Amino acid sequence: MASGTRPRTPPPALLDATALEALVDALRARGFTVMGPTVRDGAVVIAELTSAADLPYGVGVDTDAGRYRLRARDDRAAFGHSAGPQSWKNVLHPPRALVWSADRTPDGSMAGGEPARERRYALLGVRPCDLAAIKVLDRVLTGGRQADPVYTGRRDGNLIIAVECTEPGAVCFCSSMGTGPGTDDGFDLALTELVDGGEHLFVVRAGTGEGAEILAGLPARPADEGIVERAREAVGAAAGRMGRTMRPGSLPDLLAEARGSPHWDDVAARCLTCGNCTMVCPTCFCTTPEDVTDLTGDHAERWRRWDSCFDLDFSYLHGGSVRTSGRARYRQWLTHKLGTWHEQFGSSGCVGCGRCIAWCPAGIDLTREIDALAAAGAG
Amino acid sequence: MDTVAHAVVPGPAFPVPYRVVARRAETADTVTMELANDDGPLDAFAPGQFAMLTAYGIGEVPISLSAVAVAGGRTRRLVHTVRAVGAVTRALCGAAPGAVIGVRGPYGTAWDLAAAAGRDVVIVAGGIGLAPVRPLVHAVLADRSRFGDVALLVGARTPADLVFRDDLRRWAGAGAQVAVTVDRPAGDWDGHVGVVPSLLPQARFDAGHAVAFVCGPEIMMRFTAEALIRAGVAPARVQISLERSMRCGCGWCGHCQLGPLLVCRDGPVVAYERVAHLLTVREL
Numbered sequence: 001m002a003s004g005t006r007p008r009t010p011p012p013a014l015l016d017a018t019a020l021e022a023l024v025d026a027l028r029a030r031g032f033t034v035m036g037p038t039v040r041d042g043a044v045v046i047a048e049l050t051s052a053a054d055l056p057y058g059v060g061v062d063t064d065a066g067r068y069r070l071r072a073r074d075d076r077a078a079f080g081h082s083a084g085p086q087s088w089k090n091v092l093h094p095p096r097a098l099v100w101s102a103d104r105t106p107d108g109s110m111a112g113g114e115p116a117r118e119r120r121y122a123l124l125g126v127r128p129c130d131l132a133a134i135k136v137l138d139r140v141l142t143g144g145r146q147a148d149p150v151y152t153g154r155r156d157g158n159l160i161i162a163v164e165c166t167e168p169g170a171v172c173f174c175s176s177m178g179t180g181p182g183t184d185d186g187f188d189l190a191l192t193e194l195v196d197g198g199e200h201l202f203v204v205r206a207g208t209g210e211g212a213e214i215l216a217g218l219p220a221r222p223a224d225e226g227i228v229e230r231a232r233e234a235v236g237a238a239a240g241r242m243g244r245t246m247r248p249g250s251l252p253d254l255l256a257e258a259r260g261s262p263h264w265d266d267v268a269a270r271c272l273t274c275g276n277c278t279m280v281c282p283t284c285f286c287t288t289p290e291d292v293t294d295l296t297g298d299h300a301e302r303w304r305r306w307d308s309c310f311d312l313d314f315s316y317l318h319g320g321s322v323r324t325s326g327r328a329r330y331r332q333w334l335t336h337k338l339g340t341w342h343e344q345f346g347s348s349g350c351v352g353c354g355r356c357i358a359w360c361p362a363g364i365d366l367t368r369e370i371d372a373l374a375a376a377g378a379g
Numbered sequence: 380m381d382t383v384a385h386a387v388v389p390g391p392a393f394p395v396p397y398r399v400v401a402r403r404a405e406t407a408d409t410v411t412m413e414l415a416n417d418d419g420p421l422d423a424f425a426p427g428q429f430a431m432l433t434a435y436g437i438g439e440v441p442i443s444l445s446a447v448a449v450a451g452g453r454t455r456r457l458v459h460t461v462r463a464v465g466a467v468t469r470a471l472c473g474a475a476p477g478a479v480i481g482v483r484g485p486y487g488t489a490w491d492l493a494a495a496a497g498r499d500v501v502i503v504a505g506g507i508g509l510a511p512v513r514p515l516v517h518a519v520l521a522d523r524s525r526f527g528d529v530a531l532l533v534g535a536r537t538p539a540d541l542v543f544r545d546d547l548r549r550w551a552g553a554g555a556q557v558a559v560t561v562d563r564p565a566g567d568w569d570g571h572v573g574v575v576p577s578l579l580p581q582a583r584f585d586a587g588h589a590v591a592f593v594c595g596p597e598i599m600m601r602f603t604a605e606a607l608i609r610a611g612v613a614p615a616r617v618q619i620s621l622e623r624s625m626r627c628g629c630g631w632c633g634h635c636q637l638g639p640l641l642v643c644r645d646g647p648v649v650a651y652e653r654v655a656h657l658l659t660v661r662e663l
């Protein structure tokens with residue numbers, strides 16, 4: 001995307017890595033709950049950051065199909081890791097959420113409503129692929145006739161600090177999905193991390209007035225053309241180091257034609273229908289409600305939790321589930337993600353983050369399944 | 380219970396309380412209920428659209444309107460006909476007058492009755508599928524001169540499962556041909572026996588100029604639509620009402636997909652030609 005399509009914003013600035021501390025402090029001082037990457041239980045997860053010291057400095061990851069391991073980097077990069085098991089979906093569309101609560105009134109009716117919004121989130125360290133995933137969720141959950149209040153309650157008023165990717169992993173393919181490794185819009189601030197030769201710097205661009213205002217309060221200096229060019233090159237080089245590639249061409253057509261493909265039986269023989277891929281995917285949004293009452297029946301609540309199209313009950317109708325075989329459930333997932341999503345929501349449901357490949361216990365890789373479906377169709 | 384203290388605000392996910400003001404048993408497992416909220420908090424429903432009904436503390440399910448009464452663009456009264464098949468529908472069917480039920484809506488697409496103006500109308504319903512077409516029958520008969528021949532073909536598993544018996548008699552006297560069939564006869568049944576499409580030959584309508592509305596189990600809708608098309612009805616003029624698992628009614632939960640359709644948003648009423656190729660794919 002051409003950077004010229006952005007509104008004219010201040011020229012890029014340069015921050016020392018130590019300024020991340022001031023950035024987190026400034027966000028907190030403005031009342032934001034700052035969410036960002038941090039190490040927990042052997043993985044880089046997304047959690048509340050109380051200071052920049054919580055960031056995963058010097059942590060890298062090794063990924064492959066069915067594999068995710070932390071490793072020590074030989075530098076102090078804060079964002080030198082590719083996607084972990086969580087995504088911003090965990091913050092904006094949490095695994096379990098209260099939808100509404102109600103209490104019995106004296107006349108026997110029920111009065112209540114949805115939970116009021118309590119926090120404003122700053123999302124720090126959003127990769128371009130994950131920024132694209134947030135835009136996908138926006139279209140799905142706010143683009144219809146009624147916006148989903150659980151999502152908007154957490155999404156509205158976000159401050160987004162993107163970090164361009166200079167460190168793609170072996171399961172990444174954002175460049176073939178057109179969602180990364182760089183980004184030109186959708187953020188308040190965008191950082192590009194430069195670590196070499198003992199130097200640790202961030203090139204910073206503001207995308208909104210609020211971003212510019214925050215930047216103005218940080219110990220920044222003007223970035224000269226040379227360093228801006230180095231940042232651009234680092235991102236450009238990342239585009240060439242993706243471990244995976246998604247086949248070009250119309251995937252909606254390929255998948256619509258593949259509904260009867262024998263290859264689905266081949267995947268089904270490997271797939272455990274565990275649903276891990278749907279849990280880690282930053283755009284998989286399906287949920288199931290759970291209604292509860294207290295013992296008196298005078299207080300009722302509706303909660304909802306993530307659900308998965310791999311779950312047998314997912315398509316349950318009186319009389320039985322529509323999709324009983326593993327074959328039909330994998331077909332639903334892949335076809336929705338890469339095919340029918342376009343017709344439903346105007347874009348692909350996949351941003352190429354590679355999470356579903358790394359977290360599949362069977363090492364199933366959607367880019368290869370697409371290649372196999374294409375080959376089966378052609379043969 | 381996992382309870383949190385929090386401020387609440389009104390919003391689209393919160394079911395609005397309506398009170399049960401009338402309840403009539405249709406069959407052993409099916410109840411027609413009238414719900415009222417004099418504030419008319421919900422927008423007007425059109426025939427074919429559905430509401431999400433909440434039995435507090437138990438759950439929420441999609442239920443069509445079996446009659447539509449609109450005053451000033453607001454919904455003060457709702458009529459639903461519910462067949463008890465599981466926890467939520469059992470609770471709804473058990474709600475006595477005075478009980479409070481949560482309602483959200485209107486959701487989904489409506490029957491396109493305008494497409495039938497000046498044409499013959501064929502309405503085919505199986506089982507509880509008669510409920511979602513009932514407001515359509517009301518609308519057709521209320522404006523009878525706008526349409527040509529009107530045929531209503533109804534199927535039930537057994538005579539005891541037949542809903543809206545009084546209505547069927549009334550409609551037959553109000554300008555509609557009404558034919559009823561059962562899968563399995565019982566008692567003193569001396570009517571037609573067989574699947575619903577087998578009623579088609581005895582209905583009088585000009586297939587080339589007819590619009591058809593079909594609601595019932597998916598397999599019944601497929602066979603009926605195919606029979607109508609064979610008889611000469613244009614595939615684009617056959618409307619059906621789809622059923623899929625629906626947990627929210629407004630496109631947030633992802634359950635109701637049928638290929639490229641989100642049935643709660645793009646349906647439940649769709650032109651048969653739009654989905655015919657999807658309905659033949661097993662487990663889609």
Ligand SMILES: Cc1cc2nc3c(=O)[nH]c(=O)nc-3n(C[C@H](O)[C@H](O)[C@H](O)COP(=O)(O)OP(=O)(O)OC[C@H]3O[C@@H](n4cnc5c(N)ncnc54)[C@H](O)[C@@H]3O)c2cc1C
Pocket residue numbers: 313314315316317318319429438440441442443444460461462463464465466467468469487507510511621622623624625647
């Ligand atoms: C657009 C539309 C209109 C409809 N209109 C009518 C109508 O007018 N009248 C009518 O009678 N019916 C109608 N139905 C059908 C009605 O919605 C279903 O009969 C109803 O949802 C059944 O709910 P239940 O809880 O009573 O039964 P169940 O069949 O037990 O459960 C229904 C839902 O609960 C979930 N569920 C149940 N058990 C489990 C489990 N063990 N694990 C996970 N999930 C579970 C399933 O997702 C299922 O979809 C309509 C359906 C649709 C889609």
Ligand code: SF4
Pocket residue numbers: 277280281282283284337349350351352353354355356357366
């Ligand atoms: S389908 Fe896989 S690669 Fe695509 S966005 Fe989801 S998790 Fe990432």
Ligand code: SF4
Pocket residue numbers: 270271272273274275276277278310356359360361362363364
């Ligand atoms: S593809 Fe992999 S992660 Fe997804 S359900 Fe199958 S085994 Fe689980």
